[in-house]
Amino acid sequence: MAIDPTSPVPKYSQLRDILLDWIVETGLSVDDPIPSERELGVRYGLSRMTVRQTIDLLVSEGKLYRVPGKGTFVARPKIEMSLALASFTEDMRARGFRPGSQDLLRRVVPASGGTARAMGLPPEAPVHHIERLRTADDEPMAVERSNIPVDLAPDLDRHPLTGRSLYSVLEQEYGIILDSGEQTIEAGICDPADAKLLGLPQGSPVLSMRRRSFANGRCVELAISRYRADRYTLHSRLDPRR
Ligand code: GLP
Structure with missing residues (x-):
């Protein structure tokens, strides 16, 4: 041509x-x-x-x-991310990658006004704030920041999540099985700190995701994740309109 x-x-x-x-x-x-x-x-x-x-x-x-x-x-083809209530670990394994996780920050904090409202918690209720670097075959893929109410998983801070799946810890240690969720995805730009963690030039594009997941009607996790836009693409099936 x-x-x-x-x-x-x-x-x-x-x-x-x-x-x-x-x-x-x-x-x-x-x-x-x-x-x-x-x-x-x-x-x-x-x-x-x-x-x-x-x-x-x-x-x-x-x-x-x-x-x-x-x-x-x-370049390698991008990884297709399913739009399901799957954990990073499950999602990566299903695609033939070795999932990884590195704890960057773990602390218990009072929920901010926005977090408390989004999670249906009383103002300043204590939440576990967890920042993790997610890898696939040892390559940095995403930075995830999760908030989990302390009353649902009281001593979660005693469980290191490096190399472990948060969803399986919630299930195995606290009997929490997520049954619904919602997610918003928008285009974003890597801030300097995330760029460094992801090994990308500053200002690189990212897919910014905000997920709320629930079990028995209670919000268990509010997470903001930044995925590398150069490695990820979103895929969803389209059903006919009813
Ligand atoms: C996805 C979600 C996160 C969630 C994570 C759990 O990546 N975007 O909100 O925390 O899965 O994954 P894992 O169980 O592997 O830690």
């Missing part, structure tokens, strides 16, 4: 689609190099700046990655 100079679609965007098709058609696989920016410029009659804009876009979309001094390569 060639660039259409009469098209209203910007050239960098046309080149994006052409390159993605080309990668599939030529059978390039993960970690294979793509031609240099100069070669692509010559091949498609585009300025180096336009080619760079396309590569930047494909890198930010997680389709390509750069290695300084070496070139640009085909």
Whole structure:
């Protein structure tokens, strides 16, 4: 395919689609190099700046990655996240990854006004505040910040969660089986602290998720999670309208 100079679609965007098709058609696989920016410029009659804009876009979309001094390569496909009330551990295992968890911060705090309202708790009720780095095959994937009412899981702070699933600790130690939940997902930007934890440049895109999960009508967890947008995509089945 060639660039259409009469098209209203910007050239960098046309080149994006052409390159993605080309990668599939030529059978390039993960970690294979793509031609240099100069070669692509010559091949498609585009300025180096336009080619760079396309590569930047494909890198930010997680389709390509750069290695300084070496070139640009085909990235791994993103991980599809199901929109179910699954734990990170279950979700990663189902996709063939080795899940991991590292405790970053554990403390008991009075719930803030917003947290107490969202969880249906009295003002300033004590909650476990848990910050964790989640990994898949040892690669940082997400930073998760969970709040759990202390009255539901009194000595949860005595259970290290490094290398353990929070949902299975809740089930095994406290008999809490989550039975419903709701989740809001929005686009976000990595703040400097999360960027460092996730090993991303500052300002990288993230998927920001806010989940409330319930057991027997009580809110057990309010969690804000930041997932790397370069490694994750959301997938949901669409049923016909009733
Ligand atoms: C998901 C949710 C979190 C929840 C976690 C539990 O990642 N977004 O809100 O805390 O699962 O996962 P695990 O049981 O593996 O700790």
